[in-house]
Amino acid sequence: xxxxxxxxxxxxxxxxxxxxxxxxxxxxxxNDVTHYEQTVGKQTAWIYFxxxxxxSRRFPAATCNxxxxxxxxxxxxxxxxxxxxxxxxxxxxxxRKIIAGEFDADLRAWARDAKKFGSPILIEWGTxxxxxxxSWNGKWNGGAKEGPARYVACSRHIVDLMRAEGAxxxxxxxxxxxxxxxxxxxxxxxxxFPGENYCDWVALSAYGPTTPTMRDGTESFExxxxxxxxxxxxxAPGKPVIIAEFGCDLHNRHVDTTNWAKGAxxxxxxxxxxxxxxxxxxxxxxxxxDIKKHDTDMIIxxxxxxxxxxxxxxxxxxDKIQEKAITxxxxxxxxxxxxxx
Numbered sequence: 001x002x003x004x005x006x007x008x009x010x011x012x013x014x015x016x017x018x019x020x021x022x023x024x025x026x027x028x029x030x031n032d033v034t035h036y037e038q039t040v041g042k043q044t045a046w047i048y049f050x051x052x053x054x055x056s057r058r059f060p061a062a063t064c065n066x067x068x069x070x071x072x073x074x075x076x077x078x079x080x081x082x083x084x085x086x087x088x089x090x091x092x093x094x095x096r097k098i099i100a101g102e103f104d105a106d107l108r109a110w111a112r113d114a115k116k117f118g119s120p121i122l123i124e125w126g127t128x129x130x131x132x133x134x135s136w137n138g139k140w141n142g143g144a145k146e147g148p149a150r151y152v153a154c155s156r157h158i159v160d161l162m163r164a165e166g167a168x169x170x171x172x173x174x175x176x177x178x179x180x181x182x183x184x185x186x187x188x189x190x191x192x193f194p195g196e197n198y199c200d201w202v203a204l205s206a207y208g209p210t211t212p213t214m215r216d217g218t219e220s221f222e223x224x225x226x227x228x229x230x231x232x233x234x235x236a237p238g239k240p241v242i243i244a245e246f247g248c249d250l251h252n253r254h255v256d257t258t259n260w261a262k263g264a265x266x267x268x269x270x271x272x273x274x275x276x277x278x279x280x281x282x283x284x285x286x287x288x289x290d291i292k293k294h295d296t297d298m299i300i301x302x303x304x305x306x307x308x309x310x311x312x313x314x315x316x317x318x319d320k321i322q323e324k325a326i327t328x329x330x331x332x333x334x335x336x337x338x339x340x341x
Contacts, residue, residue, distance in 0.1 A: 014284030019287075028049055030070060040311050046325065050077040059110045107162065123171065172199045203243070208257070210248070212253065220263050246280075250302060266313065281300060285302075
């Protein structure tokens with residue numbers, strides 16, 4: 001937890017998609033972090049990236065090491081998926097197969113390497129389970145009768161397994177989308193809650209329009225929080241909340257991105273939602289079709305006005321930003337002991 005009244009400022013960088021490059025959600029480099037921090041005028045506490053199992057099932061030690069070398073916390077999206085395609089069932093890493101223990105050896109090895117790493121790691125599995133775009137959503141796992149329950153069982157299995165390996169440095173985050181899609185009672189994010197003993201923090205995604213032509217999602221950040229925040233704090237009372245992902249396309253025809261971002265930052269930095277302890281903008285761009293002007297761009301550094309808003313708000317509320325991640329003496333002791341052995 002940051003100091004009272006302060007917020008952690010996280011950093012995500014996925015880069016820019018092109019004909020020859022599809023952002024893997026871990027394109028970030030130390031130079032990206034430095035450039036971003038110098039430009040917005042404040043330090044970040046965590047670096048957020050995806051660990052895609054279609055690339056490797058091994059603990060991402062190299063990335064975590066350079067993040068720690070910068071004095072920051074790795075925040076890992078543990079993505080057990082076959083590829084980046086969305087809105088379909090998962091063939092390899094299905095919830096049934098995970099629960100049945102088919103990947104226990106891989107998960108245990110990952111946990112042992114995480115323990116060996118020693119220092120704190122934020123980690124989430126099953127990002128935005130109430131969104132039909134991900135294969136762990138209930139729509140692809142038995143629907144109303146079985147879907148959410150299967151997700152909960154899978155989440156508990158993974159956490160129990162890694163804790164059994166002694167990876168006490170893993171800080172578990174349960175991360176949902178502000179809007180349930182599909183908007184059905186069975187798909188409400190509350191139904192995916194794994195239980196208070198299976199998450200240390202809870203997290204929310206709250207995006208504006210994510211493409212230049214998108215008409216949905218034009219509501220303000222405050223509107224989205226008005227919908228999701230009371231529900232989240234009710235299902236997980238007392239848990240710290242982070243806005244793990246927020247953002248808006250720079251060129252959407254229906255929303256002024258700078259005004260949208262300004263409203264979001266003003267609300268966050270004025271402590272309007274007191275359970276919130278951190279936030280992270282999703283800096284990424286990608287292709288949507290063969291028309292260049294339809295490409296998504298949510299990268300702060302690509303828009304002078306948006307950059308001015310971020311720099312201005314972060315400097316105006318400089319006293320509210322907890323730049324260095326706080327770790328306990330116990331965590332540091334365990335890290336030092338592990339390094340000896």
